[in-house]
Amino acid sequence: MDDEKIIELYWERSEKAVSETAKKYGKYCRCIAFNILQNDEDSEECVNDTYLKAWNAIPPRHPEKLRSFLGKVTRNLSLNRYEKRYAQKRGCGQIPMLLDELEECIPGSRSTDSVIDDIALRDLLNRFLGSLTPKARKVFVRRYWYMCSVKEISNEYHMSENDVSVMLFRTREKLKTLLKKEGISP
Amino acid sequence: MKSKRLLNVIGQIDDEFIEEAASEEKKINKPLWLKLSAVAACIALILTVGVFMLHIGQPSGKLPMLTVGENQEGAMGFEGYFAHNIDELVNNNPWTEESEIRSLPVYKNSLFRYTKDAIVTDPDIAGMKKALIDAAKRLKMDTDGITINEVVYNNLVSSIYAEDENYKIDVNTWTMVNIDFKKKDILPDGYSLDSNESYDTLHKTAEYLLRKYANFIDMDNPQIDISLGDYDVYGNRIWQVSFYEGAGDMTEKIINYNFKQLSFYCDDSGQLSAAYSYKLLDDVIGIYPIISADQALELLCKGNYVTSVPEGFPGKDKVKKVELIYRNEARDEVFMPYYKFYAQLDFDNISSGSYNLVCFGAYYVPAVEGEYIQNMPQWDGSFN
Numbered sequence: 001m002d003d004e005k006i007i008e009l010y011w012e013r014s015e016k017a018v019s020e021t022a023k024k025y026g027k028y029c030r031c032i033a034f035n036i037l038q039n040d041e042d043s044e045e046c047v048n049d050t051y052l053k054a055w056n057a058i059p060p061r062h063p064e065k066l067r068s069f070l071g072k073v074t075r076n077l078s079l080n081r082y083e084k085r086y087a088q089k090r091g092c093g094q095i096p097m098l099l100d101e102l103e104e105c106i107p108g109s110r111s112t113d114s115v116i117d118d119i120a121l122r123d124l125l126n127r128f129l130g131s132l133t134p135k136a137r138k139v140f141v142r143r144y145w146y147m148c149s150v151k152e153i154s155n156e157y158h159m160s161e162n163d164v165s166v167m168l169f170r171t172r173e174k175l176k177t178l179l180k181k182e183g184i185s186p
Numbered sequence: 187m188k189s190k191r192l193l194n195v196i197g198q199i200d201d202e203f204i205e206e207a208a209s210e211e212k213k214i215n216k217p218l219w220l221k222l223s224a225v226a227a228c229i230a231l232i233l234t235v236g237v238f239m240l241h242i243g244q245p246s247g248k249l250p251m252l253t254v255g256e257n258q259e260g261a262m263g264f265e266g267y268f269a270h271n272i273d274e275l276v277n278n279n280p281w282t283e284e285s286e287i288r289s290l291p292v293y294k295n296s297l298f299r300y301t302k303d304a305i306v307t308d309p310d311i312a313g314m315k316k317a318l319i320d321a322a323k324r325l326k327m328d329t330d331g332i333t334i335n336e337v338v339y340n341n342l343v344s345s346i347y348a349e350d351e352n353y354k355i356d357v358n359t360w361t362m363v364n365i366d367f368k369k370k371d372i373l374p375d376g377y378s379l380d381s382n383e384s385y386d387t388l389h390k391t392a393e394y395l396l397r398k399y400a401n402f403i404d405m406d407n408p409q410i411d412i413s414l415g416d417y418d419v420y421g422n423r424i425w426q427v428s429f430y431e432g433a434g435d436m437t438e439k440i441i442n443y444n445f446k447q448l449s450f451y452c453d454d455s456g457q458l459s460a461a462y463s464y465k466l467l468d469d470v471i472g473i474y475p476i477i478s479a480d481q482a483l484e485l486l487c488k489g490n491y492v493t494s495v496p497e498g499f500p501g502k503d504k505v506k507k508v509e510l511i512y513r514n515e516a517r518d519e520v521f522m523p524y525y526k527f528y529a530q531l532d533f534d535n536i537s538s539g540s541y542n543l544v545c546f547g548a549y550y551v552p553a554v555e556g557e558y559i560q561n562m563p564q565w566d567g568s569f570n
Contacts, residue, residue: 138206
């Protein structure tokens, strides 16, 4: 079923909306949740919560891209759950590594640096992503949005793990340079 | 923690980036492109090298033997370059004599469809369509509702095309892909792709194209290749502006330089078009050991070369340059590496006296070790 029809079902308050969503995007959402939580049960619960959120949000919302809408909800829910359950246990899944990697992007604070709000930071990230080559951008998004492991990315893009790591490192360096240039502290 | 905030805000990036990365999940093999074989066609003095049919035998427990045989058809004229000196003939070939390349892959040309008359009687329509859809995706055309039209000539499909309000994509039976930018994609003032332009202007233009068409070019580490640099019969210097994928190790760079290259052109009004040759390199015959440039020079001196120059090799002291290249023309059955030697010619009928130019002829020596060449070419004095 195409996305527009699924969204229509939500607007009609038909419960079929949820089953069709699960059928089409269940696996997609589960992958995102599992990448973050590394736990089947928690992942399943997050995905179910995603359907509930979607049910409550549509209407009034009418997402242009249903898949990324659901993905964003799953990601947020999964990160929140991770925060509650695992924050104290370093070493679970990709998150600690990702945080370490992202820490490298953040330039040392200067007194003149401004702390910008989330919207401005998001806009800057969008601009930054738009400036990357498609491949570098996709690899970056796979790593820091989808939270995929380097190995998974290397398989998906037919690259060696080393090449993926080097590409990510260079992209992080570029982001760091941009943040420094703009005098921004996340 | 700042990195945690960054991770959260990354979650809010535009949907298009999320979609773009998600769609990759379905992607399997990314087709490689072949270098344009049409370079020679642009230049009166660069002519097709004789076509050599390679046949594959398979001794047990060894790499398949590659037999180089001559095909006398199709070659007219010869491959030569006019320049004041060899330094004027430039390109961005990643291979240098210092490159420590010990082995390289040899590929079967999976789209080889040529008859003895060099006519494609059995065009690979599916392959052509694949090439067209690949181009359409790069251009973000709507590929779901795309209409592919066939151009039929003498009851044979000669090309296919598809278009929307922005682009027209043509793919011919050689799987040469040509893209016309229908909207007013005209180069701004100060930029030009005129083949007679200065190197600096072309380089500046290439950088501009790289910025503007990054998605279409779609390379991780695009390298600008302003190549040729020789002169036409009117004394004008000729250049070609291309891009190739510079990511990866030296072997990958060499493969990409030879097989994944895209060129831009413009007409007199500055209207842009782009072209590349699309081939699949899925069929690797084997990874073959490669001789050194010095060893190849010895073979050259012994006459183990192929050329379209209407004279034999003029001697070691006339060799001015060597590079490693893949011969990958549509009519090659196999794509294998060669050392291409540029030797200074000195016969009268090709001199361009009024411009004080000399001619450098191209001589090719197979780069694969001789033990895998079943029939090492031996120059017999005949002109292809």
